[in-house]
Amino acid sequence: MAKLAPTQIEQLQSIGAYLRQVRQEKGLSVDMLANQIFIRPALLQALESGQDAALPEPVFIQGFIRRYAEALGLDGQTIAKEFRVTPIDVVPSLDLVEQVHPNGAVKRPEPQPEPRASAGFTESASPLPLERSSPRSPLPLLLGLGALAVVLGLGAWGLFGRNSVTSQANNSNLEGEPAIDAPAPTADAPALDAEGIETEPSGAADPLETADDIPSTPLEAPVVVSANLSDRAWLSVVADGENVYEGIAESGFEETWTAQTSLVFRTGNAGGVELSVNGDRAVVLGNSGVVRTLTLTPDSDVETVESP
Template sequence: MSSPTVFDPEQIQKLTELGAHLRSHRTKKGLSLEEIATKTMIQHRFLEAIEKGNLEVLPEPLYVRGFIRRFAEAMGLDGVSLSESFPLGKAHVGSANAKMLGAGSTALRPWHLYVLYLAAVLGAVALLYALFKPADSTSGTVGASRPSPKASVAAAPKKVVAAAKPKPAAPVQAQLNLKADSYLDISVDGKPSYEGVLKTGTARTITAKQSIQISAGNAGGVMLGVNGQPAKLMGKPGEVKDVNLTPSSR
């Protein structure tokens, strides 16, 4: 079990200043925390903790930056500038965040294993196809009557096409594979589904009828496959990224 994050005085002071600024701007615009939570998909308790400068409720500094950016942008402020003014501090150096950003050599090992596993699966599929194809071409020659060449040639492609075209299990489907630890906030059909840190090596499949919203605190650590398509990295290491998936997403 990982030890809790310890924040330094500079981070506490800066969050207090940023929180007061965001709260003042929100009240001037007549917005409630519930409205901000709906726009940003950030839990109400985290938004309240930012405004009060209460770091004990919040996750690690990297994720706090992402919250500040989305909070500010929801009100028309410069979210990038405000979020980058919050220091990552000593808690960021040498901690689990270093692995999430790909700084340590050990963060590469799950990716190597994933590539080797994918290569082994593709090799096995190719071998099975090579063994299966001759059996189809010769099976029609056994028996009292010999089928015409046109019949045997037409039958083979139908089996290959049917086997090569996967059907999604639901109108919207997302496959997540974690190559590095990452904070994820997931909503399914507009309702919160999961929020927290998923560890390296975790794999999840998410289905929905209309839409899936995913916010990643470390986009470079998340492999995302959409509606049966090959998985790709959501973004760069340490990047905070939001995606909205629908039945037409690829």
């Protein structure tokens, strides 16, 4: 349910009353417009009467206003902008806030005494002498930088110098050892290259060729439903009695829902929805503009989706 601010409720009621007036002047019914724009009649009635408790989130309300206005032949984009998705909080300026005593009396600024004029000059407060801070010596900073440089130098010498000594010792050991001929590979022994590393035989199977033999990951729930939209459509998903999604999805929308016992899937445009149930292949639910409702269980498959 939508939780709207007072300003949003006023905007919604004003826009809904205007749309209801235009619809009545054109002689159109709520049910006819609901079938045309794929929005439930109950949502359109709540939109006209400004009942925010029966409407979804503000972003969906703005989309309903735009589609409803366009169906009436109005400028839906302009009318939808009259309903702000995010309310603007008015914060008073600090200059406008008056100081108030705890007892409720407003504190008035005390009058300042005027300077007394004297013969050719006025009295003014003598400025206080500024304390001059003594300049700090840069010696501690220089000592700190010097110590940091020494630590970095020792670390670099320890890293690179040790690696150099180790590589030289390894080279000297390799030069002093006689060359050992690698044994010829046999049918039972693996073939070795010049550095003694085992090489795979030419007839070894490619790991990619056996990837298909690996069993697929089991489904994460008894009921798994995946939807892919090729056209705009209104969707409603109820999993185990809980409404997990309701709104208008655009083309290219992809989503997966799960349930333990049952999942009720409903759409107002069956031709724009491809549905896959429990890991089976995806199929189109029907013709464009057709309303379909499916109750899916762990035993549902592609035949359940294809059957009218």
